[in-house]
Amino acid sequence: MGQEVPVLSFDAVVDRLLQKNEPYHEGYLAMYSSWYGGICTDPRAMLIPIDDHLVHRGDGVFEALSCVDGHLYLLDRHLDRLTRSADIAQLMWPVDRQRLIDLVKATVRAAGPKDCLVRLYVSRGPGGFSTDPYECPASQLYIVVTRLKSVPEEKLSRGVTLKSSRIPIKKSYFANVKSCNYLPNVLMTKEARDAGVDFTVSIDDDGFLGEGATENVGIVTRDGRFLVPRFDRILQGTTVTRMLELVQPLVHAGELVEASEAALRPEDAYNAAEMMIFGTTYPVLPVVAYDGRPIGNGSPGPWFRRFRSLMLEDARSGHGVRTPVWDDAHEPRGGNGTTSGQEGGR
Numbered sequence: 001m002g003q004e005v006p007v008l009s010f011d012a013v014v015d016r017l018l019q020k021n022e023p024y025h026e027g028y029l030a031m032y033s034s035w036y037g038g039i040c041t042d043p044r045a046m047l048i049p050i051d052d053h054l055v056h057r058g059d060g061v062f063e064a065l066s067c068v069d070g071h072l073y074l075l076d077r078h079l080d081r082l083t084r085s086a087d088i089a090q091l092m093w094p095v096d097r098q099r100l101i102d103l104v105k106a107t108v109r110a111a112g113p114k115d116c117l118v119r120l121y122v123s124r125g126p127g128g129f130s131t132d133p134y135e136c137p138a139s140q141l142y143i144v145v146t147r148l149k150s151v152p153e154e155k156l157s158r159g160v161t162l163k164s165s166r167i168p169i170k171k172s173y174f175a176n177v178k179s180c181n182y183l184p185n186v187l188m189t190k191e192a193r194d195a196g197v198d199f200t201v202s203i204d205d206d207g208f209l210g211e212g213a214t215e216n217v218g219i220v221t222r223d224g225r226f227l228v229p230r231f232d233r234i235l236q237g238t239t240v241t242r243m244l245e246l247v248q249p250l251v252h253a254g255e256l257v258e259a260s261e262a263a264l265r266p267e268d269a270y271n272a273a274e275m276m277i278f279g280t281t282y283p284v285l286p287v288v289a290y291d292g293r294p295i296g297n298g299s300p301g302p303w304f305r306r307f308r309s310l311m312l313e314d315a316r317s318g319h320g321v322r323t324p325v326w327d328d329a330h331e332p333r334g335g336n337g338t339t340s341g342q343e344g345g346r
Contacts, residue, residue: 028046052125061121061178073318089177161290165191172232207266223257225260238280244260273296280346
């Protein structure tokens with residue numbers, strides 16, 4: 001006979017939850033749940049109903065953004081994209097935009113650190129286990145705040161490696177939705193880990209560069225052009241879009257010839273002066289090898305250092321792209337909440 005399986009009471013389930021102190025919980029700071037109707041700061045309570053379509057169908061949309069020195073970076077742009085994703089997915093927002101902003105701020109304040117990562121999820125909601133969206137009475141909102149992971153120093157000083165992915169690129173209709181159905185992205189990350197490289201990048205049906213699992217790529221050509229893959233087949237990242245804006249003064253000054261989207265093939269990257277990866281957490285990383293070929297001289301170059309400096313300064317003091325979380329009525333608690341590690345997001 002097999003081992004007997006206990007049938008647990010509600011109290012027994014709660015007791016078992018109280019015993020779960022997992023090492024990875026250390027980075028979970030706060031969660032707002034419209035299902036709960038409030039904010040919890042105990043990681044053991046950061047749960048979503050199994051019958052929420054977000055869980056069993058990936059039926060939801062999300063965004064990830066950083067809070068830097070007590071300011072939400074590129075918040076409006078992330079909310080604009082969340083709106084577009086929700087519209088395509090035909091998801092109703094459970095709250096209006098201003099209320100969502102207020103909830104984000106409240107959750108970050110409950111978390112404590114002034115530097116953190118914020119994830120927003122809009123789900124179809126609980127109500128059943130089929131694919132029928134009408135079985136869900138109401139959409140739900142979940143806001144999760146975690147520690148902002150800093151990039152290991154060697155990734156900045158030595159660079160990262162990249163390879164072309166074999167995972168099929170998403171069709172354009174779904175590529176422009178930041179959906180919680182992220183199986184291709186998960187497989188791309190697994191592909192990178194299994195191959196012993198840092199990242200992979202998709203290639204479309206016509207042989208052009210696409211996107212990474214959670215990041216965008218770009219190159220600086222030997223004749224001084226900053227080019228990124230066209231956004232018609234990939235998700236338009238907020239970080240790389242901001243980077244295109246930040247370098248425009250360099251174009252006007254003649255230091256760069258142009259900064260724009262382009263149809264890029266892997267060969268264009270192989271022959272580039274520099275190649276970079278752009279994401280929410282980094283925000284810029286230098287690619288020193290792609291498909292086993294060195295990029296440039298095989299080490300982080302001057303354009304990477306300049307681009308990174310521009311982006312970091314923008315996150316700390318950029319005009320019009322930072323939303324304060326704290327005011328005179330709300331004083332921050334805790335440290336900066338930064339730990340080592342690496343995590344994507346765009």
